[in-house]
Amino acid sequence: MATWGINWSVFKVFILIGVAMIVAGFLVSPEAKTDDGHPLKIFLWAFGGFWLVSDLALILVIRFMAARRKNALETWMPATAKVLSASETGTYINNLPKIRFTLEVTSDTHGVYQVEHREVVSFLQIATYAAGSVHPVRVEPGNPQKIMFAD
Numbered sequence: 001m002a003t004w005g006i007n008w009s010v011f012k013v014f015i016l017i018g019v020a021m022i023v024a025g026f027l028v029s030p031e032a033k034t035d036d037g038h039p040l041k042i043f044l045w046a047f048g049g050f051w052l053v054s055d056l057a058l059i060l061v062i063r064f065m066a067a068r069r070k071n072a073l074e075t076w077m078p079a080t081a082k083v084l085s086a087s088e089t090g091t092y093i094n095n096l097p098k099i100r101f102t103l104e105v106t107s108d109t110h111g112v113y114q115v116e117h118r119e120v121v122s123f124l125q126i127a128t129y130a131a132g133s134v135h136p137v138r139v140e141p142g143n144p145q146k147i148m149f150a151d
Contacts, residue, residue, distance in 0.1 A: 014055045021048025072148050076138035079107035081115070081147065083133050086126075089118060096120050099129065103147070105137065110144045117147055 025044035032040040081103040091098040101117045121129060129135070140146040 011055060011059060015052060018048045018051035018055060021045075021051060024048075069148070072138055072140070073150060076140050076148065077107060077109055078150070079105050079110075079137050079139045079147070081105045081135050081137040081149075083129055083131050083135070084114070085131055086129050093120050096122055097126075099126070101129070103137075105139065105144070105147060107139050107144065109141075110139065113144065115145055115147055119149065 021044045025041045025048065028040050028044060030039075030041060034040050034043050084102040084104055086099050086101050089098045089100050097120070098118055099121045101119065103115045103117055104112060105115050106112050136150040137147045138150050
């Protein structure tokens with residue numbers, strides 16, 4: 001499954017835009033106004049600050065998600081899962097389908113059992129998750145119904 005990462009080139013451009021707005025707020029004439037009559041200086045500072053805060057918040061969310069996945073890969077128990085069935089849920093996230101899997105999980109600790117799992121899958125990867133295919137997974141130690149594809 002897809003691993004979240006940060007495209008630093010994009011974030012550098014977005015952060016540069018926020019910094020440029022804040023700097024422009026210091027350089028603009030105090031008498032300059034926006035179209036609706038508010039001080040342009042305040043608008044540039046507020047919008048530039050919002051731009052920077054939202055970029056930094058997004059970076060933190062992506063890092064948190066990546067750290068959570070890394071922790072699960074390191075601490076959850078390894079197992080294998082055979083895909084018994086896969087069907088679309090009808091939900092799309094970023095134009096990618098959310099797939100409902102019925103899996104037969106084989107774990108050293110919990111034996112063989114079935115799990116229903118939902119995950120967003122790239123169109124390019126859908127064929128690899130066809131019925132009958134076997135994939136490495138990780139199983140949460142305290143909740144064997146909670147799994148994560150490890151490939």
